[in-house]
Amino acid sequence: MAGLFDLTGKVALVTGANTGIGQGIAVALAEAGADIAAAGRSAADETVGKVRGLGRRAENFSADLSSVGAVQPLVDAVLAEYGRIDILVNNAGIIRRADAVDFTEEDWDAVMDTNLKTLFFLCQSVGRHMIARGSGKIVNIASMLTFQGGIRVPSYTASKSGVGGLTKLLANEWAAKGVQVNAIAPGYIATNNTAALQGDETRNRQIMERIPAGRWGDPSDIGGAAVFLASSASDYVQGHILAVDGGWLAR
Numbered sequence: 001m002a003g004l005f006d007l008t009g010k011v012a013l014v015t016g017a018n019t020g021i022g023q024g025i026a027v028a029l030a031e032a033g034a035d036i037a038a039a040g041r042s043a044a045d046e047t048v049g050k051v052r053g054l055g056r057r058a059e060n061f062s063a064d065l066s067s068v069g070a071v072q073p074l075v076d077a078v079l080a081e082y083g084r085i086d087i088l089v090n091n092a093g094i095i096r097r098a099d100a101v102d103f104t105e106e107d108w109d110a111v112m113d114t115n116l117k118t119l120f121f122l123c124q125s126v127g128r129h130m131i132a133r134g135s136g137k138i139v140n141i142a143s144m145l146t147f148q149g150g151i152r153v154p155s156y157t158a159s160k161s162g163v164g165g166l167t168k169l170l171a172n173e174w175a176a177k178g179v180q181v182n183a184i185a186p187g188y189i190a191t192n193n194t195a196a197l198q199g200d201e202t203r204n205r206q207i208m209e210r211i212p213a214g215r216w217g218d219p220s221d222i223g224g225a226a227v228f229l230a231s232s233a234s235d236y237v238q239g240h241i242l243a244v245d246g247g248w249l250a251r
Contacts, residue, residue: 005233012085025226112158182237
């Protein structure tokens, strides 16, 4: 059974791997045996160090994923360095907060471009490579707001709802070609993106009261789900959005 989760010899491209959930996923994949290509605007030096400390290969790839123009150069660079991409984790994302009546077009476009548009075209580019090889795993990072509306984050909610839809569409198109496309919907995880919520005493209390597990999640809590969806253990899982939320959606 352990062999089903073994990622030895696999190459994983993880976006937004420098901190938070991306770092947690990259380290978990490396613990399972994968080599890591860490991509993002900020160098993932700490993540690369952790992965190398596990005896796995890790390299930084600079890519500003707010623009689709960064996609093909990134994919080409990873393929040139590693020769293959077996796993793609689309974790890079941003969030902007404001009441819906005050939300700006600039904030709308910035979030949608990074969280949804670039994600799709990165799936497309890597997907071509995977389809040609007849195998591959794509793991998109969705959100609780893929299922719910939230408040004061209209573009984030729209983008993460879109991620859920694209995950299902790509699974429909690529399942028969040997490529599994799924998503993880993290609950409230303690990261830089949620620092404002953690610091808001009232909102933090409201969130904690609803989580059956009684705590914020840690980025490492997402690791096991990522390894499952990146491994042979999930070969018959297609178009699924796996909530890792401490029971939030069950409440």
